[in-house]
Amino acid sequence: MEYEIEQINGDNWRPGMPKAGFLVRYGINEFGWMYCQTFATLEEAEAFAETIK
Helix, strand or coil, X not given: CCEEEEECCCCCCCCCCXXXXXXXXXXXXXXXXXXXXXECCHHHHXXXXXXXX
């Protein structure tokens, strides 16, 4: 499965998300990313991304 790891910033922050940390977007289709999971550290985000490969 494809995924993308991004640092949370003013461009990708949405209400309900933490103000800092990292997000993993995954499950892309013709409309865009279907799922998003947030993490406090890059290491946690990378570990999660390894589980969805």
